[in-house]
Amino acid sequence: MDAERLLAGLSRSPDLEPFAGLVRPLAEYDRERRSDLVRTLRVYFACGANTSSAADRLFLHRNSMLYRLERIQKLMGLDLRDHRVALALQLGLLAMEKGDPDADQHP
Numbered sequence: 001m002d003a004e005r006l007l008a009g010l011s012r013s014p015d016l017e018p019f020a021g022l023v024r025p026l027a028e029y030d031r032e033r034r035s036d037l038v039r040t041l042r043v044y045f046a047c048g049a050n051t052s053s054a055a056d057r058l059f060l061h062r063n064s065m066l067y068r069l070e071r072i073q074k075l076m077g078l079d080l081r082d083h084r085v086a087l088a089l090q091l092g093l094l095a096m097e098k099g100d101p102d103a104d105q106h107p
Contacts, residue, residue, distance in 0.1 A: 024096075
């Protein structure tokens, strides 16, 4: 099975719309404040939720990465350590990628 093809098909599914709705307020926050929290979240998940690796990839100090993740959790009211929350957010990010040419599909 080709996982990339499966994910590409899934990203176009209207069933993911509620998950995209979880991430949209964070994207709006980024637009209003010129922050980079959605990208931070994408990179964090792309690094297997490894804070140090994500910080390195974003050229941040590890403490800055921890601060951003704490900010994301506070703004969203969600706990990123909960595997169900992490999955829901990853599905939301996937759904948002379908029409966003600037999305970091491969951070």
